[in-house]
Amino acid sequence: MCGRLNIINTSLCKIVSDTIGLNFHSESNDNLSPSELLSTIVQSNEHVSQVNMQWGIQPSWSKRLLINAQSETVAIKPTFAKAFVAHRCLIPISGWYEWRKEGSKKQKYYFSHSQNLPLYMAGVSYHKFNTPPQVVTLTTKPNQLCEQYHHRMPVFILPDSINAWLAPQNSQANLSRLMSAIPDEYISVTTS
Structure with a gap:
């Protein structure tokens, strides 16, 4: 599920910066894979900052x-519980990809915000001494639109719930309500 991301392009970085209240910058990558670096947003105490993290843990x-x-x-x-309590983060993205078997071939689909806005993918981060920070993204049961393509979808945090x-x-209990699928109308699907 969701093993390829389209990382936010330069024009969307300003929207993220204005929404979060920091100078967000991310390198564009229309096919980011696991083990590559993701630009994430974290909060410690009252301070929000950007941290680049490796996607995935082993x-x-x-x-x-x-x-x-x-x-x-x-x-x-046990693998995720401590990170969930102490190290929740967001990964701003332009979209993500899924493949669906159609006949004898697999068709690639691109999922993005229906109004060409950033999507804020939920994650939990890991910080170990002498290693770069790492991040795991969260998935949930899909909304009606996305379930036509895959049995899971990313958890997205809407802008008014970022804080x-x-x-x-x-x-x-408060966090659980944020981890369900966002409504269909936020998502656009195109063939890729």
């Missing part, structure tokens, strides 16, 4: 890179 028990965590279990699974998502002291 716990000692896993043979593969973990890039996503399910929103339904992120607060209780609630990033606030370190926010309770799990």
Whole structure:
């Protein structure tokens, strides 16, 4: 699910900067893959900042890179629970890709904001001594539009809920309501 991202282009960085209240900058990449760097937004105390993080973690028990965590279990699974409580973040993106089998071929689809605005993907970050920070994105059950293409979709935080998502002291109950699928009307789907 969602193993390729279209990272925010220069024209959308100003919208992110104005929305978040910081000077956000991201290198454009229309096919960002796991293990590459993502520009993320984090909050510590009252201060919001940008941190570049590697997409994915590889716990000692896993043979593969973990890039996503399910929103339904992120607060209780040992791999993600501490990061969920203490290190929630946002990844501004222009869109993401999914593939759907159609006949004998796979068709690539591009998902973006219906009004050409940034999407704020929810994530949790990991900070270890002497290693670059890492991030895992969150997924949820899809809305009606997206479920035609995949059984999961990214968790997106709407602009009016950004402060609630990033606030370190926010309770799990308050956060749970933010982790469901955004309505269909926010999403546009095109073939890629």
